[in-house]
Amino acid sequence: MQKQNNLLWVEKYRPKKIDDITGNDEAKALFLEWLKNKRHTKKAVLLYGSPGVGKTTLVLAASRELGFSVIEMNASDTRSEKAINAVAKPATSYKALDNFTENAKASGNVLFLDEVDGIAGNEDRGGVNAILKVIEESLVPIIMAANDPDIEKLRPLKKVCLLVRFQQVRIPLIIALLQKICMLEHVSAEFEALERIAQNSKGDVRSAINDLQSLSEENHSLTLQDTMLLTSRNKDISMDETLKRYFSAQNIAETSTMLAFSSVDYDDFLLSVGDNLPKRYPDAFELAKAYDYVSQADMFRGRIGTENWHLLKYFYNALTKASAVNPQSYKPFPFITPPIRIITLFWTKSKRNTLDAICGKIGAQCHVSHKTAKHDFIPYIRAILQKKPKSPLVGWFKFTPEEVDFLSKMSRF
């Protein structure tokens, strides 16, 4: 969605040269030494450290300067072993081709797996192993990046990689960078304001630049007063934390700043807000009002679909309004997560499958769709079978004993 806006300062000022990257000079040196000289002795490198400190930027800048083509893959996009193999295998075998072309400038390919800690979830059994296998079989050097290096599942990776640790970028360095951007963007900023943004960023350069842009872009000036809108930034805000701040917000401005920077998935967040709304507003009138806003947000989500991301701000606006129906009434309460829908649908899947099979059999005999079978036949057939379990209908429809059992135990719609 950010691609929509080319004027994002994080993109505009993303360093193209290695030297321009702020902070982590020591990690930069270690990585460059590997890429220039040691990539043949150790095939893979793992850059780790908190978000927004320049890992991806370094990889892109370094490969540009040293003439590598980067084959990039975001591990959290396509995670299964199959997907990793599909992308990583062809990439790793390009080397043979490059040797033929003898391109003097090109140093060859590197494979870049970003966010490898994204593969550590339960659904990714095989993900880490697949990466290990790729490293083992790869003909080209492999660069990986991770936000959280302590995840147990990544341990096998640590053994086969050169580890490069990225530190949080220091506050003076961030201030210095913000000063530079202010100069280039003609923003007159109070030193204290930049100081506060930097302190608030907790070493995350990306978020500091985003904050600067959102606070100063409109009128090209920035005072300490302006930065009071910033809520304290925490690395990796969890869904619980986001919900807590959302529901306890005192006004719309507070919520909207918080949401603009939270990294939780907005679809999950929308569902979770819906799930938890009744606990937040026990009063029926307030609940109806808040739900009306959430319903509007959902309509915007529907219109956004997969491409109209420019509508996202309306989606957030509507959600924000739902948080501030009655700020005074907030009392802490335990949150329902994950979404009720997901839990419900998971537990009832086999029921639905049985029902579907039954509808299919009715449809075949009576020339109707599954839907019509469900609405116009199931209620009656169920009643008949509950009265007469041995009805000849069972044979006619070719119901299995399990299906008969299901129908006779089934409750009314």
Place this chain on the structure above:
Amino acid sequence: MTIVLNCKGFKFPRVDREKFVSLIHLGLDYDRNTGLFSIKSYNNIEKVIDTASDILGDEVVFLQNCIRCGKDFPCRGCNYIELCATKNLPFSCVCPQCLIDRKNFETYLTKF
């Protein structure tokens, strides 16, 4: 007392073999000719500082290097030391004078 060291070259009293190996393992380099240690890998920098403190029997801090004026300076006197996740570790930074002094900033900018 706090001992301030420059990460590009510092001396230790003679240590036993085991300790020496562990220092090298932690990412130090040793130059036989000058007898100076320097820091090669910063991955385990906290442990390097702990070990150095052990050896020297005192608190150890390293000098920082200013990216604007190029001078070395200690963290002492920095306004952000309480919030810093890497205080006293030998990384590049911006010294307090350069941060506030507008002239330094402008000369620095001309380098781009």
Place this chain on the structure above:
Amino acid sequence: MVVNEEALMWVEKYRPKTLTEVVGLKDIVESLQAFMRNPKAMPHLMFAGVPGTGKTTLALAIARTLYGANWKSFTLELNASDERGIDTVRDRIKDFSRYSRTGFGDVIPFALIILDECDQMTGPAQTALRRIMEVGSRTSRFILICNQSSKIIEPIQSRCAIFRFSRVDKQAMKQHLICLAEKEGYTLIPEAADRIVDFAEGDLRHAINALQTASAYKEGVIDEKTVSLVIGEASPSQVQKMIRKALYGDFMEARKTMYDIMGSFGFSGTEIIRQVQREIFKMSDLTAEQKADLSSIIGEYDYRITQGANSDIQLSALLAQFAKFGKGIEESYAETK
């Protein structure tokens, strides 16, 4: 020759086999019979109307009239709401026309494709269907069945002869039910027949299914009491429960019921909201005015579901509106007291 197993669901068993057997659709049947006299000139047909009014029955009767006993070899029955997408529809039509092309005489030079619930198809899918109809028009005729012809794109409508089916006449339905019961060896009391007819709201399929269910409850005579039992069993109690919980202020319980309905029965948000609409009007403890108010709220959320991304959120929002409405009634009641 293969003997067809006798159908055991009465709706199938008593489904008219020929056009002449169909009662109550005189005008439509007459025009169709005209086509049958010169099948070569038969255009694509579209049958539009509410459920249970004989659209599928007529389509199948046409197939029988055209091809006789072997009708199944020359007829492809598809249901748009069951197929995965327009591509599978296209593939199935292609496969079908590939091996059914041989064997027609000069008399009927086409195969018949009956596509039910066309109005469930999206716009792009309908456009693709239009192409399919165009490409296959030399070798096949389509009978498109839908509830609302207005949901079918104009280019398809203009390629079809459209027939509109109205609700089955109450009196005719009553006679039909009594007659049918007699053939099965039951006596259907006229008052009981009236109850079924009222309940079915012009949908003959519902009526016959209710009658058959009643026959499972009692031998010989089917009276009003039995019919009431059957209607009770067949009405959506979960939806009623959900509505009542919401109106009486137990939002959490109402929402839980909603998720049960979606989860266990696989109902979509739209299906649930339509049932809610129907149930509201059956509730005796609401005034006509209150029903109308609730109905317009439902209408708004019916629309929102089509716009939104998550129907459970829209339904929850609807239930919250119900809870507010219930609270409002309660408060105004307290005031007047």
